[in-house]
Amino acid sequence: MTGDLGNLRYISPWYGGGMPPDPSLPNRRDARRNRDLFIEHAKATFAEHGVDASLERIAREAGLAIGTLYRHFPTRVDLLLAVFEPKLRDFLATAEAALKMADPWEGFLVFLEALCGAQAYDRGFNDFIARRFPRDERTEVMHDRVCQLARSILSRAQAAGVVRPDIAEADLIALLWANSRIAEATRQVAPGVWRRHMHLVIDGFRAGDRHELPEPSLSPEQLYRVMARLGE
Template identity: 35%
Template sequence: MTGRLSHPSRSDARDNRARILDAARTVFGEKGLGAPMREVARHAGIGPATLYRHFPTKQALVLETFAAQRRACHAAIRDALADSDSWHGFRSLIERICELHAHSRGFADAFMTAFPEAVDFAADRERTVHAVAELARRAQETGQLHSGFVVDDLVLMLMAHRCVQDAPPAARLAASRRFAAYVIKAFRAEPATEAPAPLPPAPRLQHPQ
């Protein structure tokens, strides 16, 4: 009897965990990491005690919530460094990081140190900075990246990019892509004879009166 009763308990635990993570992605994604744990519990339809049984700390919840984004960030770095075209690798890494940040205010918060306890994100941040530095070195050697570019420019760009989160949800990704295109255009040492690449379409950020 005990063995039979244990299975629904494990199933309920798995269901609760999945609901918590879904809720955390929504709450942290829209409101950032300043959102309280109780709001995540409420959104998941469970009590705070159940939430804390699965995730004793906010740090544990944040790390699990954004595990997929962290893997995507690692993949973007690997792909960029493996790209035989140094400029394309540099550009694609910026585009993919911006897109990850545009999808979730919480992930952007963790990546940009707004959540100091997330030490794993600090490691991700350092990995990204080192990758950008290497890609920049390669692209500058080929004359495709502006000679004045420094890694701090990436940090400045991502700080400005966080304002994309203030756009209406339906427009954030389009706004992010256009912002990234402008920044990449500024970073490039374009030959005077080369036609400029077209920008992505502008999102509608204001509703008509």
């Protein structure tokens, strides 16, 4: 009986000792709804126009004021993280699994397929994964982990003798840059053709008969500078 009265007092604050309604709850619900609207419209806009898309356009399509957007996401990177962090975490999980595959070449392929596939239909994610944002520690941690996994998967395949020894991490990022342009050019006509060109390039990564490359790869420092410049 005491328990029933306790529940009754909780449900109806007009019973003695009950807590009054919290006036902030509707505001919290509105704020959450607005935040979800911004993320929903940002996801679609970034996918079509890339991470440099107009934030004013995103706010307008969400039916809200730009000031409201900035209250939820003070910087563009805050909004990018809200939109892309779930997708990035899925990719990292796939990369972790690729690193543990018994066949190093298959692990290498799975990693590159996941990397290129994640950005083939999403220009915004392509921009996000292929750029650096040095002023934001959160993105730096994520990008460092992507690069660490890329190096580990590449080194493992090279140690097994299935990937040519002169391939560097920067060559994998260059594949990402090239693939994004192919995917963007063909998306409306042949949305899966990027995979053909990706595998043509990957065949050039195989160990075996090969020509000497006419230019050295970007060094890690040069690669970082290029990615940081793209993120400016």
